[in-house]
Amino acid sequence: MQERDLVEGCRRGDRAAQRALYDATSERIYRLLLRMLRHESDAADVMQDAYIRAFERIAQFQEGSSLATWVYRIAVNEALQFIRRRGRRNESSIDSSDTHAERLADPTDDVLRVDLKDALERVPEWERTLLILRYEQGLNYAEMAELLEKPAGTIASGLNRARHMLRDVLEPRSLSAGEETDHPEHPT
Amino acid sequence: MDCLFVQSQLGAMIDGELPADQAAALESHLQSCEACRREQASLVALTAGFAPLAAEAVGVPTSIWAGIEARLDSDRPVEVAGAGASGGPSLIYRFFHRPLAIAASLALLIGAATSIGILLSSGSRAAQADTIDYRILLDHVGTDADAAVERFLRHYKAERMTRADILRSATGMSFALPDQLPGDYLFEESYRVTFGRGPGYAARYRRADGEPVFVFFHAPMCKRQTGVHCDSKCALARGSHAVTVGAWRLIHFTDPQTCHCLLSRSTDQQALRSMLAAISPEMDPAATATAQ
Numbered sequence: 001m002q003e004r005d006l007v008e009g010c011r012r013g014d015r016a017a018q019r020a021l022y023d024a025t026s027e028r029i030y031r032l033l034l035r036m037l038r039h040e041s042d043a044a045d046v047m048q049d050a051y052i053r054a055f056e057r058i059a060q061f062q063e064g065s066s067l068a069t070w071v072y073r074i075a076v077n078e079a080l081q082f083i084r085r086r087g088r089r090n091e092s093s094i095d096s097s098d099t100h101a102e103r104l105a106d107p108t109d110d111v112l113r114v115d116l117k118d119a120l121e122r123v124p125e126w127e128r129t130l131l132i133l134r135y136e137q138g139l140n141y142a143e144m145a146e147l148l149e150k151p152a153g154t155i156a157s158g159l160n161r162a163r164h165m166l167r168d169v170l171e172p173r174s175l176s177a178g179e180e181t182d183h184p185e186h187p188t
Numbered sequence: 189m190d191c192l193f194v195q196s197q198l199g200a201m202i203d204g205e206l207p208a209d210q211a212a213a214l215e216s217h218l219q220s221c222e223a224c225r226r227e228q229a230s231l232v233a234l235t236a237g238f239a240p241l242a243a244e245a246v247g248v249p250t251s252i253w254a255g256i257e258a259r260l261d262s263d264r265p266v267e268v269a270g271a272g273a274s275g276g277p278s279l280i281y282r283f284f285h286r287p288l289a290i291a292a293s294l295a296l297l298i299g300a301a302t303s304i305g306i307l308l309s310s311g312s313r314a315a316q317a318d319t320i321d322y323r324i325l326l327d328h329v330g331t332d333a334d335a336a337v338e339r340f341l342r343h344y345k346a347e348r349m350t351r352a353d354i355l356r357s358a359t360g361m362s363f364a365l366p367d368q369l370p371g372d373y374l375f376e377e378s379y380r381v382t383f384g385r386g387p388g389y390a391a392r393y394r395r396a397d398g399e400p401v402f403v404f405f406h407a408p409m410c411k412r413q414t415g416v417h418c419d420s421k422c423a424l425a426r427g428s429h430a431v432t433v434g435a436w437r438l439i440h441f442t443d444p445q446t447c448h449c450l451l452s453r454s455t456d457q458q459a460l461r462s463m464l465a466a467i468s469p470e471m472d473p474a475a476t477a478t479a480q
Binding site: 015049084166167 | 231237238251253
């Protein structure tokens with residue numbers, strides 16, 4: 001179904017058009033929400049909300065832009081609103097109760113090599129969102145800035161921070177007292 | 189160009205986001221700095237690790253579309269032929285009852301603000317009932333109250349709104365959102381929600397130990413206490429009802445303009461009465477309801 005037909009069909013509330021739009025976009029959006037929210041039930045809930053909102057607002061879609069991108073943006077905003085509402089609830093990974101800060105601060109940990117997916121779950125939500133959008137979803141800084149409604153400089157500095165946080169979780173720690181961590185040399 | 193600056197730019201360089209002249213300057217530094225080259229290699233390896241993640245197949249649960257469809261179907265207008273006995277709008281009560289997982293739990297349905305228009309001819313507008321399904325909240329409140337409230341707010345399209353904006357926009361309703369509720373619950377956040385076609389409002393308060401209290405407001409049906417529901421006896425105030433779900437109590441006080449709902453785990457009757465009175469200007473905290 002051509003995009004114009006999809007839009008017109010969704011505006012009419014045609015179920016086949018709505019289903020076609022969903023089929024064309026759902027895998028990418030579900031993957032994104034799963035990474036951002038970390039829990040399947042939350043991703044499912046937010047995904048439902050996102051599509052309902054998209055169908056409700058289809059009249060506002062501007063011809064000439066990408067319908068898939070438009071739905072994607074709604075999903076990202078729904079996820080970010082969900083994250084903000086989650087507020088002071090403790091953030092914990094599915095398998096571990098340690099927060100990122102606690103893991104970094106604990107000097108008695110042995111090797112903390114975990115795979116990337118586990119490591120992402122230990123990165124704070126905002127930084128995790130930036131990493132996912134840039135390296136898994138493939139958005140450039142300008143696209144991320146528009147999507148997240150932040151200046152490009154904020155995106156760049158946030159990604160810097162996010163990369164370091166992720167690396168701190170991924171790389172093994174010192175195993176015994178007296179071992180020094182590797183510091184880059186700073187020539188004078 | 190010192191190493192600290194170069195290393196701060198390496199990520200953007202790897203991402204292809206630097207202007208050509210800046211990228212060239214960094215390349216020049218990298219040619220003579222092993223430490224920065226190591227840092228570059230580390231970042232390249234880090235970001236390359238996302239490739240398998242991006243290629244990973246993720247199955248979308250079929251239940252998601254089923255849920256979307258169910259919500260699309262529930263939003264379709266319901267056509268009702270005929271008129272009420274008075275010739276004016278009739279009111280349709282919908283009763284939901286389903287056993288809840290937690291002991292002593294009850295289902296509650298509250299009719300919201302607008303009445304229901306009736307089809308008088310094929311050209312008339314369709315009827316649509318406005319209801320608030322508190323099962324969405326109560327079914328999960330015992331497991332995680334914050335999550336249950338979030339789910340409820342999300343279902344009813346909550347949007348964050350300041351108290352000042354809420355009080356300005358809530359014309360025709362009568363409620364209060366103080367800075368603090370009795371029991372040292374401090375205001376945290378407030379929302380505008382959409383109950384059918386009518387507006388509603390919600391807010392979260394929290395004590396220093398993290399214990400939350402939630403309040404919800406919406407217009408009552410027919411300017412009187414109505415609705416087919418099951419509830420427990422509540423002697424907090426005349427016109428009040430309560431639903432108990434485990435340790436949580438959802439208490440309603442309804443006056444002609446507003447239904448005020450309070451969700452709390454407090455077992456102190458006096459404290460609950462005080463909290464309800466704090467959000468319900470029309471409530472007389474000294475008067476108690478007769479047994480229901």
